[in-house]
Amino acid sequence: xxxxxxxxxxxxxxxxxxxxxxxxxxxxxxxxxxxxxxxxxxxxxxxxxxxxxxxxxxxxxxxxxxxxxxxxxxxxxxxxxxxxxxxxxxxxxxxxxxxxxxxxxxxxxxxxxxxxxxxxxxxxxxxxxxxxxxxxxxxxxxxxxxxxxxxxxxxxxxxxxxxxxxxxxxxxxxxxxxxxxxxxxxxxxxxxxxxxxxxxxxxxxxxxxxxxxxxxxxxxxxxx
Amino acid sequence: xxxxxxxxxxxxxxxxxxxxxxxxxxxxxxxxxxxxxxxxxxxxxxxxxxxxxxxxxxxxxxxxxxxxxxxxxxxxxxxxxxxxxxxxxxxxxxxxxxxxxxxxxxxxxxxxxxxxxxxxxxxxxxxxxxxxxxxxxxxxxxxxxxxxxxxxxxxxxxxxxxxxxxxxxxxxxxxxxxxxxxxxxxxxxxxxxxxxxxxxxxxxxxxxxxxxxxxxxxxxxxxx
Amino acid sequence: xxxxxxxxxxxxxxxxxxxxxxxxxxxxxxxxxxxxxxxxxxxxxxxxxxxxxxxxxxxxxxxxxxxxxxxxxxxxxxxxxxxxxxxxxxxxxxxxxxxxxxxxxxxxxxxxxxxxxxxxxxxxxxxxxxxxxxxxxxxxxxxxxxxxxxxxxxxxxxxxxxxxxxxxxxxxxxxxxxxxxxxxxxxxxxxxxxxxxxxxxxxxxxxxxxxxxxxxxxxxxxxx
Numbered sequence: 075x076x077x078x079x080x081x082x083x084x085x086x087x088x089x090x091x092x093x094x095x096x097x098x099x100x101x102x103x104x105x106x107x108x109x110x111x112x113x114x115x116x117x118x119x120x121x122x123x124x125x126x127x128x129x130x131x132x133x134x135x136x137x138x139x140x141x142x143x144x145x146x147x148x149x150x151x152x153x154x155x156x157x158x159x160x161x162x163x164x165x166x167x168x169x170x171x172x173x174x175x176x177x178x179x180x181x182x183x184x185x186x187x188x189x190x191x192x193x194x195x196x197x198x199x200x201x202x203x204x205x206x207x208x209x210x211x212x213x214x215x216x217x218x219x220x221x222x223x224x225x226x227x228x229x230x231x232x233x234x235x236x237x238x239x240x241x242x243x244x245x246x247x248x249x250x251x252x253x254x255x256x257x258x259x260x261x262x263x264x265x266x267x268x269x270x271x272x273x274x275x276x277x278x279x280x281x282x283x284x285x286x287x288x289x290x291x292x293x294x295x296x297x298x
Numbered sequence: 299x300x301x302x303x304x305x306x307x308x309x310x311x312x313x314x315x316x317x318x319x320x321x322x323x324x325x326x327x328x329x330x331x332x333x334x335x336x337x338x339x340x341x342x343x344x345x346x347x348x349x350x351x352x353x354x355x356x357x358x359x360x361x362x363x364x365x366x367x368x369x370x371x372x373x374x375x376x377x378x379x380x381x382x383x384x385x386x387x388x389x390x391x392x393x394x395x396x397x398x399x400x401x402x403x404x405x406x407x408x409x410x411x412x413x414x415x416x417x418x419x420x421x422x423x424x425x426x427x428x429x430x431x432x433x434x435x436x437x438x439x440x441x442x443x444x445x446x447x448x449x450x451x452x453x454x455x456x457x458x459x460x461x462x463x464x465x466x467x468x469x470x471x472x473x474x475x476x477x478x479x480x481x482x483x484x485x486x487x488x489x490x491x492x493x494x495x496x497x498x499x500x501x502x503x504x505x506x507x508x509x510x511x512x513x514x515x516x517x518x519x520x521x522x
Numbered sequence: 523x524x525x526x527x528x529x530x531x532x533x534x535x536x537x538x539x540x541x542x543x544x545x546x547x548x549x550x551x552x553x554x555x556x557x558x559x560x561x562x563x564x565x566x567x568x569x570x571x572x573x574x575x576x577x578x579x580x581x582x583x584x585x586x587x588x589x590x591x592x593x594x595x596x597x598x599x600x601x602x603x604x605x606x607x608x609x610x611x612x613x614x615x616x617x618x619x620x621x622x623x624x625x626x627x628x629x630x631x632x633x634x635x636x637x638x639x640x641x642x643x644x645x646x647x648x649x650x651x652x653x654x655x656x657x658x659x660x661x662x663x664x665x666x667x668x669x670x671x672x673x674x675x676x677x678x679x680x681x682x683x684x685x686x687x688x689x690x691x692x693x694x695x696x697x698x699x700x701x702x703x704x705x706x707x708x709x710x711x712x713x714x715x716x717x718x719x720x721x722x723x724x725x726x727x728x729x730x731x732x733x734x735x736x737x738x739x740x741x742x743x744x745x746x
Binding site: 112113115116117118119120121122124125127135139142143144145146148149150151152155156159165166167168169170171226227228229 | 363364365366368423426428429430431432435436446450453454455456458459460461463466467468511512513514515516517518
């Protein structure tokens, strides 16, 4: 069901129902970006649905496969799959309604998903005891992996690797690092998770606003 | 061995030997399409063999990895691997013999594989109890996933996402849906599986014959 | 820790500390090739780090996922991840220092990694009892899979599929076949593993020196 019992607690440590709603919002935002890219590529219904689902659920699925925690929620969670597919269907008919203003809203919800999933992904990896660097890596994979799979399936270079892209994975990596640090100091608490997710969210929004880029390779002397 | 004992029953519920032969025919047809694409791309022996194997076995392997059922038959089944590799080798020397008429035969066997694997893939997912939508999704992945991996490895946009492609995944999705419906109504039987596989096969052949396309995104007003 | 106790024995059957050092050298060489490709593609820090890690660790991770042996060392082994990331960081600032001479050294270490990983990958697959062909396939995946994932993520056709490429996977396949043969004859010993790894290494270097290519598809009569 969409809402867990009121006294249940989610991965983050907050009310499970609240966390669930935030997750579903993030998933819809991810699915919008996948569906829109498929439309822009001239894909048909199949391409739009697959890109919506893969973008929304691919990062978490990849994390779970790498953890040995299959089947992932991408497969077992009817809400995840249904909302991703439903978002794809909406994009089929409404893609041209996503104007400048709506796209900005999508980016805000996408940033919320980035913040939330880098925290929940890192926490899940820590549960499986895969070490500090591995947990950070899988936190980033959870939050940003779907976008990479989306671009590969669309036949494009991953947007977030390109030097003209605005910071996306790096806020997630910093957030994942903060969670691992808190866990190693035995001081993880729901408040930490919420604060880190919010900081990643804010950092991503600031990167969009001020067009912050990741560092590029040192140019050398034209000899590379 | 290629033939199971006479009284054994396969995934579908029919005689295991018959099902096995049908599966191997489908796998060879998938491998032909992978090997031919590799030849067209100017690949060498390595590319031809890898594309043959990945196209033939990638969908089932992806399903098993997502189910947590690794190692998949793609790895453990010597006949699967051997036939895929052998088909690749044949394509190395005989690709130019695949004329119009032979290619039509390949498409027919490929359609048979599509029908069979969407049913067996869905049934396997149901065994793992991953829910209705997840089972339909994994049925489609089993039947059509190899073709997507083939195109990605060849550096092309997945053919079945393109709006100039003829229905491929949608018959598989309808078939997978019918199987899940029958299972939820507790009325799955071998006859149902055979009928659904045959219907998917027929639908795919009709799509090829009449060039049926999947719906394209609603065009909007040129503003997307 | 980087060095195992002196009397420990690695996968290959040799001193575990020696094997460990060889593995780490191979991983760094793989990571260099990933990082350099990312720089050439104009990627930013994220692209350079991801391609370094995926090239270095992707083959072994794919093998472990296909074996059902997740989480792979790619995730759990801090040295693997740390060295791959560190190599990526070095490439960010030093890519233009990889001149002709240094690149030759990278190719030599890469060939050493190819030899070592095809043997250790095959041995691991044999432990999981996946059959002869499957073990050979997973040995090749271990050694060469990272390079394929690297090229796909960079938006390029896999270099090792192209007919202008110099033998890479085929020495690995021959080596994996030799290991499986020895295992099936119950005559595997550390000396066999070392000899096969050395032979794969030498074969790859000879292929580079003499520009040996894999067979291309039979040309036919211009009718393909």
